[in-house]
Amino acid sequence: MTTYEETQTYEESPTHEETDETRYEAVSSRDARFDGEFFFAVSTTGIYCRPSCPAVTPKRKNVRFFPTAAAAQGHGFRACRRCRPDAVPGSAEWNVRADVVGRAVRLIGDGVVDREGVPGLAVRLGYSTRQVQRQLTAELGAGPVALARAQRAHTARVLLQTTGLPVTDIAFAAGFASVRQFNDTIRQIYARTPSALREESGTKTGRGSAAFAAGIPLRLAHRGPYAARAVFDLLAEEAVAGVEEMTGEPGARTYRRTLRLPYGTGIVAVDEARPRRGGWLEARIHLTDLRDLTTAVQRLRRLFDLDADPYAVDERLAADPRLAPLVAARPGVRSPGAADPDEYAVRSLVGREAAGELTEAYGKRLDVPCGALTHLFPEPGTLAAHPDPALAALTAALADGGLRLDAGADREEAVRTLHTLPGLDARTVAQIRMRALGEPDVGGEEEDELWRPWRSYAYRHLSAVAA
Structure with missing residues (x-):
């Protein structure tokens, strides 16, 4: 049986000394x-931090580096109270990578291990549990259980301090x-009891109904x-x-929308960023079942492309004289994804107006409408018998x-399948790849090789000019 001790098999590679020196400079x-x-973790304090932690920089000899928070936790380090390393954006690498590790990280983020266990994750990936364990541990310093555990701890901290x-x-x-298990994990990662974490934020213990009514900030x-x-x-x-x-x-x-989630439904609201607030988007999430919180958050992160690396994207695209002025005018352009990939595929095929008609005719009506939000978008199975042959096939x-x-x-497999379906032209397939599959490098021009691996972002710049 897989246990949390799986992370202990990770060892820092001595060949990474040059990279580690660069990391120490950061x-x-x-x-x-x-x-x-x-x-990075500090051996003399037993604490791990994000690179931008405002604390005094520790001596190099006392610093160790880890690819994930879970790896640091697996080696016994606790999360820093000042910089909250568990709350940082995810690595942009997982959006770029289409291999099994990238796919696994995205699935774990979506809550698959919590719902289906490691065997369920392995089935979705088409690998054995042993292969998944080995590949994740080799690259991330932590296996799927440890990665999911770190995510659960962060979700718990958010709920303790905001509800x-x-x-x-x-x-x-x-x-x-x-x-x-919850109490033990919180103590190990934050070196405090759940009650102590809550007291820091001043959140009073109350009944669940209040949180459902107000939403989770x-x-x-x-x-x-x-x-x-x-x-x-x-x-x-x-x-x-x-x-x-x-x-x-x-x-x-x-921006507000409805969501169909594994355990129930949700309504989410995200505010447009104000210049002085930099570093995050304000959001509120209303759920019929709180177990869906992690999944809802990850779907919002993909929709708003919050794990992107704008520094790498802008640097690459600005190297092309054609895009340089566009990048300078709009730094940090994102390539939005989709809150519901299946929904987006249907919408890309039929268009906005027809999508609204499908929602009215086939979508599930909310028990309690919330302003203009009245329905969930229809599930694929509901539309599979639709008289439109292209929509029915998709x-x-x-x-x-x-x-x-x-x-x-599997992005490559998905694209092959899309090309076999009727009614999907090259432009529609490209849109599905870019938005539903979240591919950051979808292109279509001969001269756009210079923009790799960020062609989807170049498209967003060019689309703004065309508009």
């Missing part, structure tokens, strides 16, 4: 560009199998500049009636698993 300069890309939910409810909402972290206006413009242009809405004026808008493939677009999908 720590010495408190460079926020590397937050989430790696973590009045009873501790028992929080334990199971975060994905822990028992209250004892969250700060969705991102690294570097974030061109929020372009993202919100796009979402406003695409919004499907009944499922999405955009309220407010440019610069102070709120949704049937999604419903029976012949086409997978979820966080852990």
Whole structure:
């Protein structure tokens, strides 16, 4: 049986000394560009931090580097109270990589290990549990159980410090199998009891109903500049009636939508970033089942492309004289993904207006409408018998698993399947790849090789000019 001790098989490679010296320079300069890309731990204090931690820089001989927070935790280090390393954006590498490790990380982020265990993760990836364990541990310093555990701990901390939910409810909402497991994990990672964590934020213990009514307030972290206006413009242009809405004026808008989640449904709201708030987007999440919190957050992160590395993207694209002025004018442009990949595939085929009609005719109506939000977008199986042959073929493939677009999908296999379906031209397939599959490097021009591996971002710049 897999246990948390799996992380102990990781050993730092002596061949990484040069890389580690570069990392130490980033720590010495408190460079926020590397937050989430790696973590450092201090042997004399037993604490691990993000590179931009404001604490005094430790001596090099006392510093160790880890690729993930889970790896640092597995070696007995506790999370820093000042820099909260568990709250950093995820590494942009997992969006770029289409291999089994990248797919596994995205699935773990979506809560698959919490819901289906490591065997379920392995089945989705098409590998044995031993192969998945070995590959993740070799590259990330932690296996799937440890990675999921670190994520559960972060979710629990957020709930403890932002809601009045009873501790028992929080334990199971975060994905822990028992209250004892929850208590032990919080003590190990934060060196405090759950009650002590809650007292730091001043959150009073209360009944769960209050949290459901008010929604869970969250700060969705991102690294570097974030061109929020372009993202919100796009979402406003695409919004499907009944499922999405955009309220407010440019610069102070709120995007709201419904979500179908593994255990229930949700309504999410994300505010357009204000210049003085940099570093995160304000969000509120209303859930019918709190166990869906991790999944809802990850889907928002993909929709708003919050784990991107704008420094790497802008540097690459600015090297092309054609794009340089566009990058200078809009630093931090993102390539939005999709909150529901299957939904986006259908929308890309039929268009916004028809998507609204499908929602009204086939979508599930919310028990309690919330303003203009009245429905969940129809599930693929509901549309599989639709009289439109192209729509029926696409949704049937999604419903029976012949086409997978979820966080852990094999991108190459998905694209091959898309090309076999009727009614999907090259442009539509490219849009599905870019948005539903979250590919950062989708191109279509002969001269765009210079933009690799960020062609999807170049497309966003060029689309803004064309508009």
